[in-house]
Amino acid sequence: xxxxxxxxxxxxxx
Amino acid sequence: xxxxxxxxxxxxxxxxxxxxxxxxxxxxxxxxxxxxxxxxxxxxxxxxxxxxxxxxxxxxxxxxxxxxxxxxxxxxxxxxxxxxxxxxxxxxxxxxxxxxxxxxxxxxxxxxxxxxxxxxxxxxxxxxxxxxxxxxxxxxxxxxxxxxxxxxxxxxxxxxxxxxxxxxxxxxxxxxxxxxxxxxxxxxxxxxxxxxxxxxxxxxxxxxxxxxxxxxxxxxxxxxxxxxxxxxxxxxxxxxxxxxxxxxxxxxxxxxx
Numbered sequence: 001x002x003x004x005x006x007x008x009x010x011x012x013x014x
Numbered sequence: 015x016x017x018x019x020x021x022x023x024x025x026x027x028x029x030x031x032x033x034x035x036x037x038x039x040x041x042x043x044x045x046x047x048x049x050x051x052x053x054x055x056x057x058x059x060x061x062x063x064x065x066x067x068x069x070x071x072x073x074x075x076x077x078x079x080x081x082x083x084x085x086x087x088x089x090x091x092x093x094x095x096x097x098x099x100x101x102x103x104x105x106x107x108x109x110x111x112x113x114x115x116x117x118x119x120x121x122x123x124x125x126x127x128x129x130x131x132x133x134x135x136x137x138x139x140x141x142x143x144x145x146x147x148x149x150x151x152x153x154x155x156x157x158x159x160x161x162x163x164x165x166x167x168x169x170x171x172x173x174x175x176x177x178x179x180x181x182x183x184x185x186x187x188x189x190x191x192x193x194x195x196x197x198x199x200x201x202x203x204x205x206x207x208x209x210x211x212x213x214x215x216x217x218x219x220x221x222x223x224x225x226x227x228x229x230x231x232x233x234x235x236x237x238x239x240x241x242x243x244x245x246x247x248x249x250x251x252x253x254x255x256x257x258x259x260x261x262x263x264x265x266x267x268x269x270x271x
Contacts, residue, residue: 004222005266006058010248011141 015107016044016080019073023102023118027093029261032232033062034086041136042082052140060225061141061264070258072101082114083134092116092129148242149215150177155206156239156253160230162195167223169193172268176218182211205237217243220268229263
């Protein structure tokens with residue numbers, strides 16, 4: 001969905 | 015050796031019911047401190063995080079940390095065989111278990127069911143979620159929040175949540191028109207009416223209602239829910255599970271123009 005942020009924008013993969 | 019016995023097995027059933035529309039397979043990490051699980055939906059827009067403390071179990075033993083890869087669909091099939099009043103015990107005595115045993119016992123211990131669920135090896139794609147000091151925290155009735163989300167999703171797919179010192183406003187805009195529901199601080203002694211706002215900084219964020227409606231399947235776990243927001247941050251929705259732990263959902267905001 002183009003107008004939806006993704007969690008990877010906020011949280012780092014560990 | 016890992017064994018965890020939950021007196022109120024129905025809690026485990028409710029947790030799985032609450033997440034089965036969101037995630038397909040999960041890794042449950044068992045350690046001496048308890049069980050934890052983190053998983054994302056396929057689009058990586060929403061994340062569920064479960065923490066169950068060992069002292070919330072009737073019996074709990076975990077000699078060394080193990081990871082249990084489970085298919086939620088298959089887990090659901092097994093849990094359907096557990097009665098709502100049964101105790102549920104998870105158990106394996108292998109170090110690298112290929113399956114997980116489940117025991118369901120009724121109150122009179124007159125009926126004992128035993129199942130073994132084959133485990134999956136899932137690559138862990140977990141995110142590091144820092145402890146966040148949210149600038150807007152709303153505690154309210156989980157049933158009320160669930161109702162607001164359901165009602166507004168008939169008008170639009172997205173909801174704007176705007177907080178201020180004394181109220182929180184849920185607004186929608188759709189083809190048929192627009193609407194908003196404003197909820198004010200309310201120290202009522204009736205759970206369903208009580209609303210507790212802690213607003214250090216007001217926020218205005220927009221979210222997809224279909225995810226919120228999925229999160230609200232956890233309403234049977236707790237009569238209250240907390241919405242935790244900060245600008246430019248995912249929303250964190252938390253259902254505390256009495257003296258056992260918590261089920262948290264994180265949802266990335268929409269890109270507001």
